[in-house]
Amino acid sequence: xxxxxxxxxxxxxxxxxxxxxxxxxxxxxxxxxxxxxxxxxxxxxxxxxxxxxxxxxxxxxxxxxxxxxxxxxxxxxxxxxxxxxxxxxxxxxxxxxxxxxxxxxxxxxxxxx
Amino acid sequence: xxxxxxxxxxxxxxxxxxxxxxxxxxxxxxxxxxxxxxxxxxxxxxxxxxxxxxxxxxxxxxxxxxxxxxxxxxxxxxxxxxxxxxxxxxxxxxxxxxxxxxxxxxxxxxxxxxx
Numbered sequence: 001x002x003x004x005x006x007x008x009x010x011x012x013x014x015x016x017x018x019x020x021x022x023x024x025x026x027x028x029x030x031x032x033x034x035x036x037x038x039x040x041x042x043x044x045x046x047x048x049x050x051x052x053x054x055x056x057x058x059x060x061x062x063x064x065x066x067x068x069x070x071x072x073x074x075x076x077x078x079x080x081x082x083x084x085x086x087x088x089x090x091x092x093x094x095x096x097x098x099x100x101x102x103x104x105x106x107x108x109x110x111x112x113x
Numbered sequence: 114x115x116x117x118x119x120x121x122x123x124x125x126x127x128x129x130x131x132x133x134x135x136x137x138x139x140x141x142x143x144x145x146x147x148x149x150x151x152x153x154x155x156x157x158x159x160x161x162x163x164x165x166x167x168x169x170x171x172x173x174x175x176x177x178x179x180x181x182x183x184x185x186x187x188x189x190x191x192x193x194x195x196x197x198x199x200x201x202x203x204x205x206x207x208x209x210x211x212x213x214x215x216x217x218x219x220x221x222x223x224x225x226x227x228x
Contacts (some may be wrong), residue, residue: 034216041221043203044116044156089155097146099163099207099215100171105156 006104021075023090031092033073038087117220133191136204139209143209145187
């Protein structure tokens with residue numbers, strides 16, 4: 001079946017540090033890949049997505065590249081802010097599975113001033 | 114403003130009681146989903162619906178029921194058969210089609226606590 005594995009947190013960083021969250025996947029078909037962010041007590045918001053190999057998704061200074069050869073979609077940001085403190089979820093969807101999302105376990109990021 | 118609303122934000126229930134969580138969307142999306150989130154864990158799919166009057170079980174449907182009588186609404190009932198119902202419940206919606214590239218839009222969630 002389809003699955004997503006992402007690094008466990010929490011990840012604690014100082015402001016302006018470089019952030020990487022690893023995400024790898026297995027999929028029975030050709031997936032689309034997503035990163036969602038969840039702020040405390042809220043629902044999820046789409047951060048970025050990529051729909052085919054070598055696509056780079058980007059938003060709010062975050063980037064992730066769809067790497068089919070390594071089945072990965074790692075999230076990066078060059079200089080984090082306190083406001084980036086949240087839980088980040090990697091997810092995939094496959095057309096054959098009815099466009100359902102399969103989520104990773106989430107990675108909590110805490111940025112300290 | 115278009116979006117998804119869930120009510121109530123916090124819900125308390127006595128053990129053995131059924132409770133219904135509301136989810137409404139005005140995005141004109143065909144598909145709607147219910148997820149459960151436990152502390153420190155990812156989201157697990159309970160039920161989903163891609164068209165009115167039709168829905169499918171997700172990975173953890175036991176102890177839950179849904180209906181989809183209107184495109185805009187997808188209520189979730191947590192029954193007394195659900196052995197561990199205390200969790201954060203999230204509703205989402207999306208368009209159908211476009212080869213699986215469809216973003217899901219999420220509501221703010223309902224935190225259910227069973228006393």
